[in-house]
Amino acid sequence: MVGASGPVTRMRAPHDGGHRQSPWPFLMSEPAPLTLKSSTFRQQREANWQALETLVARADRRGVTALSAEDLARLPLLYRAALSSLSVARAIALDRHLLLYLEDLALRAFFVVYAPRRSWLASCGHFLRVGFPAAAKAARWHILAALVCVLAGTAAGFVLASHDEAWVTALIPAGMAAGRGPGSTRQDLLQHEIFAPWPGWSDSFGVFATFLFEHNTMVGIYCLSLGIAGGLPTAALMLYQGLIFGAFLALHADRGLLIDCLGWVSIHGVTEFGAIIICGAGGFLMGEKLLAPGRYTRADSLAMHGETISRLAVGGMLLFLLAACLEGGLRQLVASTPWRFVIGFGTGAAWITYLAAPRRSLAR
Amino acid sequence: MALFRRTLPASAPADQPLSVHDRTAAFLMPVRRRRLDIVTPEGVQLHVELGDFGERAAAFLIDVVLIIVINIVLIAAAVLVAGVSLRARLAISLTILIGFLVRSLYFVRFELAWRGVTPGKRLIGLRVIDRRGGPLLPSAVITRNVTREVETFLPLLALLGARASGTWGAIGLFLWLLLLAGVPLVTRNRTRVGDLLAGTVVITVPRRVLSADLIEIRSEYSFTDRQLRAYGAFELQILEEVLRRPASAETSSLYTDVCGRICSRIEWPEPVPPHACGQFLRAFYMAQRAHLEREQLFGRAKESKEELIL
Numbered sequence: 218m219v220g221a222s223g224p225v226t227r228m229r230a231p232h233d234g235g236h237r238q239s240p241w242p243f244l245m246s247e248p249a250p251l252t253l254k255s256s257t258f259r260q261q262r263e264a265n266w267q268a269l270e271t272l273v274a275r276a277d278r279r280g281v282t283a284l285s286a287e288d289l290a291r292l293p294l295l296y297r298a299a300l301s302s303l304s305v306a307r308a309i310a311l312d313r314h315l316l317l318y319l320e321d322l323a324l325r326a327f328f329v330v331y332a333p334r335r336s337w338l339a340s341c342g343h344f345l346r347v348g349f350p351a352a353a354k355a356a357r358w359h360i361l362a363a364l365v366c367v368l369a370g371t372a373a374g375f376v377l378a379s380h381d382e383a384w385v386t387a388l389i390p391a392g393m394a395a396g397r398g399p400g401s402t403r404q405d406l407l408q409h410e411i412f413a414p415w416p417g418w419s420d421s422f423g424v425f426a427t428f429l430f431e432h433n434t435m436v437g438i439y440c441l442s443l444g445i446a447g448g449l450p451t452a453a454l455m456l457y458q459g460l461i462f463g464a465f466l467a468l469h470a471d472r473g474l475l476i477d478c479l480g481w482v483s484i485h486g487v488t489e490f491g492a493i494i495i496c497g498a499g500g501f502l503m504g505e506k507l508l509a510p511g512r513y514t515r516a517d518s519l520a521m522h523g524e525t526i527s528r529l530a531v532g533g534m535l536l537f538l539l540a541a542c543l544e545g546g547l548r549q550l551v552a553s554t555p556w557r558f559v560i561g562f563g564t565g566a567a568w569i570t571y572l573a574a575p576r577r578s579l580a581r
Numbered sequence: 582m583a584l585f586r587r588t589l590p591a592s593a594p595a596d597q598p599l600s601v602h603d604r605t606a607a608f609l610m611p612v613r614r615r616r617l618d619i620v621t622p623e624g625v626q627l628h629v630e631l632g633d634f635g636e637r638a639a640a641f642l643i644d645v646v647l648i649i650v651i652n653i654v655l656i657a658a659a660v661l662v663a664g665v666s667l668r669a670r671l672a673i674s675l676t677i678l679i680g681f682l683v684r685s686l687y688f689v690r691f692e693l694a695w696r697g698v699t700p701g702k703r704l705i706g707l708r709v710i711d712r713r714g715g716p717l718l719p720s721a722v723i724t725r726n727v728t729r730e731v732e733t734f735l736p737l738l739a740l741l742g743a744r745a746s747g748t749w750g751a752i753g754l755f756l757w758l759l760l761l762a763g764v765p766l767v768t769r770n771r772t773r774v775g776d777l778l779a780g781t782v783v784i785t786v787p788r789r790v791l792s793a794d795l796i797e798i799r800s801e802y803s804f805t806d807r808q809l810r811a812y813g814a815f816e817l818q819i820l821e822e823v824l825r826r827p828a829s830a831e832t833s834s835l836y837t838d839v840c841g842r843i844c845s846r847i848e849w850p851e852p853v854p855p856h857a858c859g860q861f862l863r864a865f866y867m868a869q870r871a872h873l874e875r876e877q878l879f880g881r882a883k884e885s886k887e888e889l890i891l
Binding site: 253254255256259263266267270280297300303304309311312313314315316317318320321323324325327328329331332333334337340344348435438439441442445503516519520521523524526527528530531534 | 602605621622623625627628629690693694695696697708710712714715716717718719720721723724727728730731732735768769772774777778779780786787788789790791792794795796814817818821822825867870871873874877878
C-alpha cells in the first residue's frame, strides 16, 4: 500500500525543514511566516487528489475500459489514499470546502472502484445457467401454489360450463372468444380453429409481435405486480385464468373434441401456462415477503428477495416469448394431434428438467 | 406476525448532537436533502444525498424523449427497408415490437454499461446505487426496470391507445399511474416501487471542484490570543463561505458589515477602512484558523462562540 502510506509519512517533512533554516526565529524583525498543519496537509496530497479526479472523470465519461493498465493499477491506491485523506480531514479540517470536495471525490471514486465486474453478456449467460433455475427452486412452493390455483380454476370452469353453456359466454371475454361460443358447431371449431390452414409467415410474425400486448402476457405481468397488494389479487387472477381455460375445454368436450383441443392448446399452452404460473409464483413470493417480513423491515425483506422475484419475472417473460414463437410458428404448421402432444409434452419435460435438474453450480 | 410494526428510522436519531459541519450546512441551506449513509469495505462512512422528486421526473422525461426519437428513427428505417408494401397489421405489430424492445433495453443497457446512469440521469446529475453501498448488480438493474414497465409504460400506453375497457378502465389506469408516481414522495429513501424491490436508491452526484486554499503565507495584521478566542469553528466556516463569494458590490457591502461586527466583538482598536475590509477578513480568517487548529491539537476544540473553554 505505497499510495496510502506514502503521503502520511511525508507529512511533517516541510514543516521541520522550515524550522531548521532559521535557527533563531525570535531574532528576526518580521513575523514568522504562517504555516498551518492543514495547509501543509493539503499541499502534500493535492496532486494525488487531482490525479484521482482525472481518472474518475475519464472512467465516468468513457468507461473503466478507457483507462490504461497503469492507470487501472493506480486507481485503487489513489482511492484508498483519498479515503484516508477524508478520514484525516474529518478529524482535523476546519476548511469546509476541502471536506466537501473530499467527500465528493471519495464517493465518485468509490463507484468506479466498486463497480460490478460482470459484463452485460456474461450476466445474461449467468441468468440462463444459474439465475433462473435457482429462482425457480427457491420459489418451488410458490410455484406449486400457483399451479394449484390454475388447476382448481380449470376444474371449476369445466364443471360449470359442462352443466350450462351460458357460462362459456359469461367467463370468456368477447375479445378472446373470437366468435367461439355456445353457437359454434363441431365443424366450425375443427376448420377455423384446430385445423385452420397455415396463414403464412407475415401473419405468424404478427402473432409473434402482438404477443407483447396479448392477453396472457398482461395477465402474467399483473399477476406479478399485484403481489405488492399481498398476493390475494394474484391468486384471484390465476383462478380466473383457470376458469377461462376450463370453460373453453368444456365447450370442446361437449362437441367430442376434447383430445384434439388439448393437443392444439398443448403445443404452446404448456409453455404459456408455465409462464403464467412462474409470474404468479413471483407475485406470491412478493406478497409473502411483504406480509410476513420476519425479523426485517418490509423494505429490507422485499429487497432481499428482489433478485429471486426479478429472475422469475424475466424468466416468465422469456417463456412468454417462446410460447409466442411456438404459437406463431408451429401451431398451425403441425396439423396432427399426436405430434402436437409430442411437442407439448416435450416442451413441458424440457422446462421441468431445465428448472428442476440438480446442478453443481447451484450447490456452490 | 407483526403486521403493523413501528421501525426505527435508519438515519441518525434526533437526540444525537449535530457536528460543526452539519450545523454549518443547516445554517447555509435550511432546506436539506435527505441523506443516507453507506459504509465502504474500507470501513469509511460516506454520505450520499438522495435525488428529489423533481430531478427524477426531469431525468425520466429526458429519457422518454430520447426513447421516442430512437423509436421514430428505427421505425422510419424499417419502413424504408420494407418499402410501402408493408401491410397495416404487420406495421402495427412491428411498431409495438420495436417500441417494447427499445424502451426495455434502453434503461437496462445504460444502467448496466454506465453503472447506474442513463443519458437523462447524467444530464441532471443522478445515479442509481445499491442501498447498502454494495455493487449495483445486473439483477437489481433488471428488477427496477421490469417494474418500471408495469408501473408506468404499460398503463400509460394503454391509456394513450385507449385500450382500456371504457371510462372506468381509463380512470382506473389513471389512478394507478398517479398512485405509483406518488410513491417516491412518501417512502423513506424517496424510492419508487421498483427501487424498493431492487434494493436501490437514486442519489445526486454533485461535481465539486477543489477551490483554492484561503491561507496565504503573509499577513499584515496580527491578533492576540484573547481576540482569537472570541469565535469557534462554526463561525470560522461561515466566514469561509463569506470569503468564497464571487466579487460584487453586494459582497463588498457584506464584507463591511461582517468586518464591523467582528471588530466590535474582538475590540479592534482602530476602524478598518471599507476598501481594506476584504483583506482584514482574510487575515482574521487565517489567524483564527491557525489558532483553532493549534487549540484542537491540544484537545481544546471549540465549536462555536457560545462555548466556553476554561
